[in-house]
Amino acid sequence: MLTIGQLASYAGVTIRAVRHYHQVGLMPEPERDVSGYRTYGAEAVVRLIRIRTLAEAGVPLARVQELLNADATTFAEATSVIDRGLRAQIRELQEHRRRIAQLASGDSLAVPAEVADYLEQVRALGVPEMMIAAERDAWIMVAARYPDQISAFMADKVRQLEDPRTVRFYRLIAQLLTDDAAGEQVVVEMADLLAEMFEEAAATGQLDDQDLNMDDSAFVQLLDSMAEGHPMVVRLRELLAERGWAGWTKVVRV
Amino acid sequence: MLTIGQLASYAGVTIRAVRHYHQVGLMPEPERDVSGYRTYGAEAVVRLIRIRTLAEAGVPLARVQELLNADATTFAEATSVIDRGLRAQIRELQEHRRRIAQLASGDSLAVPAEVADYLEQVRALGVPEMMIAAERDAWIMVAARYPDQISAFMADKVRQLEDPRTVRFYRLIAQLLTDDAAGEQVVVEMADLLAEMFEEAAATGQLDDQDLNMDDSAFVQLLDSMAEGHPMVVRLRELLAERGWAGWTKVVRV
DNA sequence: GCTTGACCTTGACGCAGCGTCAACCCTGCA
DNA sequence: TGCAGGGTTGACGCTGCGTCAAGGTCAAGC
Numbered sequence: 243m244l245t246i247g248q249l250a251s252y253a254g255v256t257i258r259a260v261r262h263y264h265q266v267g268l269m270p271e272p273e274r275d276v277s278g279y280r281t282y283g284a285e286a287v288v289r290l291i292r293i294r295t296l297a298e299a300g301v302p303l304a305r306v307q308e309l310l311n312a313d314a315t316t317f318a319e320a321t322s323v324i325d326r327g328l329r330a331q332i333r334e335l336q337e338h339r340r341r342i343a344q345l346a347s348g349d350s351l352a353v354p355a356e357v358a359d360y361l362e363q364v365r366a367l368g369v370p371e372m373m374i375a376a377e378r379d380a381w382i383m384v385a386a387r388y389p390d391q392i393s394a395f396m397a398d399k400v401r402q403l404e405d406p407r408t409v410r411f412y413r414l415i416a417q418l419l420t421d422d423a424a425g426e427q428v429v430v431e432m433a434d435l436l437a438e439m440f441e442e443a444a445a446t447g448q449l450d451d452q453d454l455n456m457d458d459s460a461f462v463q464l465l466d467s468m469a470e471g472h473p474m475v476v477r478l479r480e481l482l483a484e485r486g487w488a489g490w491t492k493v494v495r496v
Numbered sequence: 497m498l499t500i501g502q503l504a505s506y507a508g509v510t511i512r513a514v515r516h517y518h519q520v521g522l523m524p525e526p527e528r529d530v531s532g533y534r535t536y537g538a539e540a541v542v543r544l545i546r547i548r549t550l551a552e553a554g555v556p557l558a559r560v561q562e563l564l565n566a567d568a569t570t571f572a573e574a575t576s577v578i579d580r581g582l583r584a585q586i587r588e589l590q591e592h593r594r595r596i597a598q599l600a601s602g603d604s605l606a607v608p609a610e611v612a613d614y615l616e617q618v619r620a621l622g623v624p625e626m627m628i629a630a631e632r633d634a635w636i637m638v639a640a641r642y643p644d645q646i647s648a649f650m651a652d653k654v655r656q657l658e659d660p661r662t663v664r665f666y667r668l669i670a671q672l673l674t675d676d677a678a679g680e681q682v683v684v685e686m687a688d689l690l691a692e693m694f695e696e697a698a699a700t701g702q703l704d705d706q707d708l709n710m711d712d713s714a715f716v717q718l719l720d721s722m723a724e725g726h727p728m729v730v731r732l733r734e735l736l737a738e739r740g741w742a743g744w745t746k747v748v749r750v
Numbered sequence: 751g752c753t754t755g756a757c758c759t760t761g762a763c764g765c766a767g768c769g770t771c772a773a774c775c776c777t778g779c780a
Numbered sequence: 781t782g783c784a785g786g787g788t789t790g791a792c793g794c795t796g797c798g799t800c801a802a803g804g805t806c807a808a809g810c
Contacts, residue, residue, distance in 0.1 A: 246757090247756095247757065247758080256797080256798085257758090258796095258798065259796080259797065261760095262796065262797055277805055277806085278758080278805090279757090279758055279759080279806095280758085280759095283722075284637060284719065284721055285633070287636075287637055288636050291640050297796090299592050299599060300589065300592035302796095303795080304795095317599075317600070321596050321599060325593055325596050325600075328589050328592055329593070332590065335554065335582050335585055335589070336586065338554035338582055339583070341549070341553040341554075342553045342554065342575050342579050345550070346575035379538075379542045382541075382545050382546070383506070383545070386506055386541070386545050461506075465538065467538055468538040499786075501786065510768080510769085512768060512770085513767080515768095516767065520767090531787080532788060533787055533788080534787085556766075556767095557767075558766090
């Protein structure tokens with residue numbers, strides 16, 4: 243007769259696992275000797291090995307129970323179900339790998355590739371990291387709220403970078419953030435630039451497109467609020483208001 | 497400002513998950529409004545999305561914490577570690593699939609393929625299922641104890657099946673188990689057969705090979721004990737003892 | 751007969767990442 | 781005013797054991 247330790251070592255499992263199987267009813271509690279030790283025979287070894295074989299194949303213990311008593315047909319069905327589950331898990335893990343690989347490349351942490359590309363272009367203009375980070379955060383939110391439209395948004399933004407005035411605008415931001423001496427006049431130039439571009443956008447109907455895309459006003463407010471942290475933004479909005487424009491995420495004439 | 501439900505829905509997670517992240521310190525507890533509701537700003541949405549992105553990529557929450565504050569180099573290192581982990585998991589699952597597929601085929605539940613093949617051949621001789629099951633159990637144990645030698649053992653057993661006396665022996669077992677009337681004379685014939693074969697094995701040195709392979713006497717006793725359940729086996733051992741042989745799993749001259 | 755070390759016993763907490771009550775309070779609308 | 785649909789904390793549940801804790805037992809050497 244075997245002690246629990248011997249049983250466990252024959253089957254290549256831990257003592258704790260054997261006791262666990264008793265607890266959940268996978269193996270019957272065996273006879274005890276005079277001092278209370280569990281005593282096992284060979285049939286326990288066999289049962290334990292079969293349990294392990296199934297468990298190591300990824301079968302949850304609850305189903306091991308059923309499978310050990312199942313006929314061939316039931317067993318075959320069960321295994322095919324389990325195999326489907328395993329395949330699904332593998333697919334999931336592969337998806338995880340893909341995501342991790344994406345994360346590992348660049349600052350794309352939590353942003354889709356399109357956004358990362360755009361940010362890279364903005365970075366190339368010399369815009370300071372602080373501003374890049376703020377932009378990234380905003381686009382993270384947009385991507386979360388409008389996952390289907392994010393690539394269209396980004397395509398639009400990339401097109402805007404072709405306009406020299408947009409580039410100039412970003413350069414001014416860089417100047418404001420890096421050069422403490424730069425002050426009011428820079429902000430004024432920015433406001434003028436924006437007002438001019440808004441005018442054009444209104445004329446070509448681009449401002450109307452916004453309505454179709456950003457239909458969630460609470461979300462727009464939320465995005466706007468992200469910018470308010472900076473005093474420069476506050477001042478810029480004042481100047482834009484003087485020029486007849488309100489809104490930030492979504493621009494409207496007032 | 498957002499409530500917890502709004503925050504959760506922006507990021508596509510459950511409220512419970514958000515509260516969990518507070519609890520484990522992944523997200524700071526935000527301000528409360530007059531009635532005790534948590535109030536969030538946009539930066540919480542961003543942080544939550546980044547947490548989810550990492551978590552869904554299979555990063556344990558404990559590491560998400562570190563990664564969010566890590567620099568690019570640390571981050572790259574960490575992701576490669578995580579990717580290795582994911583690959584390992586995938587390999588494991590694939591191994592599980594292999595095992596499940598093996599289990600699904602035939603009565604190979606927990607026996608290696610070699611054993612299953614051997615049992616199939618024995619079954620073909622007309623040996624009743626009860627005996628097959630007993631044999632299978634014994635080989636399960638042998639395979640567990642001597643995984644490296646099991647295929648050699650089985651090759652040996654298959655070779656033995658070529659001997660007409662072995663076949664005759666199995667047929668006699670079948671007769672004993674199915675025909676209640678069959679009695680003493682069958683067992684005697686079996687004992688004679690075995691004694692003859694043991695004699696030959698001793699002459700050709702095959703019995704010495706056993707010593708090299710089965711070196712664990714406790715294990716041998718255990719295997720012997722599996723057979724003792726049947727009165728026929730007990731009687732057979734008596735007769736073999738009269739003919740000068742002892743042991744069952746491991747045969748010795750006495 | 752005593753000590754020592756390896757092995758056995760039960761009981762209970764811990765783990766990851768939340769899901770799911772329970773029991774109660776707050777808000778907005780008809 | 782009532783009711784639906786938010787929010788709050790607190791606590792247990794799930795999987796498959798690992799890991800103390802606080803002992804009792806066995807075999808062996810002195």
